[in-house]
Amino acid sequence: MRSLSILRILLLFVGSLQTLAAQSVINGQTAVIAFSAIPQESRVTYGKKNIPLLQHPTIEDKRFILLPIAYRSTPGEKKLLVTYADGEKRLELHVEKGDYRSETITVAPSKVKPNKEQAKRTSMEYKEAMSIYHTLNPERYWDKPFIHPMSSKITSPFGTARVYNGSLKSFHSGTDFRAEVGTPVHAVNDGVVVLAKDRYYAGNSVVVDHGEGLYTCYYHLSEMSVKTGDRVSQNDRLGLSGSTGRVTGPHLHFAIMLYGVQVDPLQLLTQINSLFGKPEG
Numbered sequence: 228m229r230s231l232s233i234l235r236i237l238l239l240f241v242g243s244l245q246t247l248a249a250q251s252v253i254n255g256q257t258a259v260i261a262f263s264a265i266p267q268e269s270r271v272t273y274g275k276k277n278i279p280l281l282q283h284p285t286i287e288d289k290r291f292i293l294l295p296i297a298y299r300s301t302p303g304e305k306k307l308l309v310t311y312a313d314g315e316k317r318l319e320l321h322v323e324k325g326d327y328r329s330e331t332i333t334v335a336p337s338k339v340k341p342n343k344e345q346a347k348r349t350s351m352e353y354k355e356a357m358s359i360y361h362t363l364n365p366e367r368y369w370d371k372p373f374i375h376p377m378s379s380k381i382t383s384p385f386g387t388a389r390v391y392n393g394s395l396k397s398f399h400s401g402t403d404f405r406a407e408v409g410t411p412v413h414a415v416n417d418g419v420v421v422l423a424k425d426r427y428y429a430g431n432s433v434v435v436d437h438g439e440g441l442y443t444c445y446y447h448l449s450e451m452s453v454k455t456g457d458r459v460s461q462n463d464r465l466g467l468s469g470s471t472g473r474v475t476g477p478h479l480h481f482a483i484m485l486y487g488v489q490v491d492p493l494q495l496l497t498q499i500n501s502l503f504g505k506p507e508g
């Protein structure tokens with residue numbers, strides 16, 4: 228794995244239109260950009276997408292954005308536009324291709340496809356999840372740095388490409404932690420449980436809304452200790468690890484969705500935690 232791309236710049240609003248030097252970010256990762264003394268009513272856009280301006284967790288007059296770069300983004304120059312009452316600023320972003328590992332799928336995808344009934348189920352589960360991930364709850368539930376869902380060896384990192392006949396079929400959408408069946412799985416921060424159910428691929432799944440478009444996902448659990456609607460605090464037990472769903476062995480698959488974009492979960496948590504002035508969380 229390539230080392231984390233840490234994009235942390237500070238924009239000071241003292242000029243009019245200005246183009247800032249290009250910064251690099253890797254596909255599948257999230258950039259954190261902090262703003263000092265940004266005028267009220269400022270708007271940040273990336274392509275056609277509005278990016279929410281968020282209150283800095285510890286500094287009152289500072290705000291920041293989390294900019295998720297989709298895994299399937301094409302590398303190249305992109306622009307972030309900050310518009311405010313009497314001007315705008317442009318930040319050039321250079322999206323780089325991540326140095327992700329690649330696995331070749333040898334079985335034809337059609338051979339591993341679910342049957343008609345299962346396909347109907349997975350399609351409904353996908354729609355249900357997507358409608359959750361695209362819901363932007365403006366309330367922030369967390370006020371301290373994030374932790375990991377368990378302390379264990381990572382057996383499969385985010386982003387490994389699954390290639391069939393030379394083309395990208397899918398990619399590993401989360402981080403796998405080694406875990407025997409029955410290992411406690413903890414909430415990485417405060418939030419509200421928005422999904423807790425058995426699903427075809429992910430098995431027993433818990434999804435926690437941390438507010439402001441940030442969701443954490445915990446899959447393949449042998450047991451769930453929470454239900455939809457529960458308020459959870461950081462480190463609360465969400466369930467026990469297991470091997471439910473389509474898996475070959477027990478482990479915890481931990482994932483994050485930010486504004487509906489699947490991102491490298493541990494890289495994002497490190498980035499958010501850096502706002503607290505701590506190098507690691």
Ligand SMILES: [Zn+2]
Nearest residue numbers: 401402403480
């Ligand atoms: Zn996984």
